[in-house]
Amino acid sequence: DGGITQSPKYLFRKEGQNVTLSCEQNLNHDAMYWYRQDPGQGLRLIYYSQIVNDFQKGDIAEGYSVSREKKESFPLTVTSAQKNPTAFYLCASSFLQGLSANYGYTFGSGTRLTVV
């Protein structure tokens, strides 16, 4: 079955450590996105990529880094520079937007990151 996979589901990090969250999709989607969700709040865009080897900052990119070396993969690194990294991280993918009704995002099941 086609889908988008995030791993790990839960992640604990010590302060001062970098950590990388995995996101893989086999939907042949062109674009991939990383969002952060804090309890009871909406989704805030961290980074997105519309094509391999290219990505753009979202609204809250500081303290995060990404790469897009393959169409299927868009890993997110939470660096020690991120002041408050404890959150629910959601990866999504989509075809590039058009007028088709099928251009919604497909989300992974998320990674819950806790800094200890």
Next chain:
Amino acid sequence: GQQVMQIPQYQHVQEGEDFTTYCNSSTTLSNIQWYKQRPGGHPVFLIQLVKSGEVKKQKRLTFQFGEAKKNSSLHITATQTTDVGTYFCAAKGETSGSRLTFGEGTQLTVNP
């Protein structure tokens, strides 16, 4: 960047009552999408609206896009306990590329 306001933030209803959430933008939108996130889950795409004044239905759910393409609503008729979750609108501006800006969501609870 694009901003989208969504109200109400919370809504508690008795099973069988109707529910509506509203989404507003100060700028004209290219399209708007709606998502549902169950408690502990991830957002799931429901629908996309593209045309001015468009109305779409999915069983008990009715989605509308305003004539000026600056607002949208989701109405659920006769809520059921399975409707529990947070409903998000997500908007694409006319120069946004593929990125969406999400509203803050409306968290719906349904009392049986």
